[in-house]
Amino acid sequence: MLKSVVIIFATATLSCASLACYGDSYASLQLGFHDYEETVSGTSPMLFDSSLTSLYGRLGKQYNENFSAEVRLGVGLGDDVYEQDGLDTGLKLSLRDIYGVYLRGGMQVTEKLYPYVIFGYTQATLELGDDSFDFHEDFGGVSYGVGVDLELKPELYTSIEYIHYFDTVGTELSAFSVGLTKSF
Template sequence: MFKGKKSFFAAVALASAMASVATTANAQEAYLGGNLALVEYSEDGIGEDASVTAGYVRFGGFLNEYLSVEARAGLGFNDDRVNVSGIPVDFELDNLLGGYLRAGYPVTDQLYPYVVGGFTRVEATVSVEGFGSETDSGNDVSYGLGADFAVTEAVKLNAEYISFYSKDGADFDALSFGVSTSF
């Protein structure tokens, strides 16, 4: 599934550093939110993609009007069964953790489109009935685009498409919707 494993602790350290920068940059512009994501996993040589639902928490802060840093931590909520050469295989997203930079432009007081880039660590498990399971993890550069929609001055809705992981023939892509509050 993944190749070239890297340390879980390196991802935790990166996310912690990003969150620390966010809170010290401008405490009045910090935010906390959550997203529900529709995650698709695809792998070269496997004709069928796995689709799972995940949720993640976002903690970040604006450095200025155009840039923010953000840490994310999430879990998969379900698994999906796909057929690999006629054999049913269960796929489960165990967790994801990452640090990101968002660059955007406030088009209006209510609309803030942005691009996002960063680094994500993902962990997933595949299982074959009667043969057991295997858990693997990997790290990769992540990128995407999205928009925040202000409902009030402190509450924002969010929609985003992101490629969390795309390396060694394996891809994790997600479309997510969420809400955040600034403090």
């Protein structure tokens, strides 16, 4: 896991350096609090759920006052109990990695407040297991959400966001996140 974090931050640093040449760019470090739900159909549908945490970087380019595009790359932090209908299954679920591309549309409401909507595509790898085995699978899909950037001082913002990452074959992932964003 440490190796993944180092690779992500090295990539983010190099990408930031290349984006800085073009102006109107931004980089962010976010902490995400994810809700995972999986519904298994049958005569009596079963609901599996878990709460996961991630750390990810965002790199973006502001094309005009109302439109930007960005990429995100992150890793999960730890694992959580995998529950079936509220009961512990004895298994642990973790978010190995998450990445995607997004378009943001927003409007400067006040000098310090920039609400936005976001739309894009996300891919994530989830791992399920216990001490004797583990199984991982990739999921992905259309993502959408809302957020707000609040200016702390010129070119430094705090970001608050809710995003529904995907709903694929009965598997849903959504998250509330907070972070710091630096524009350059």
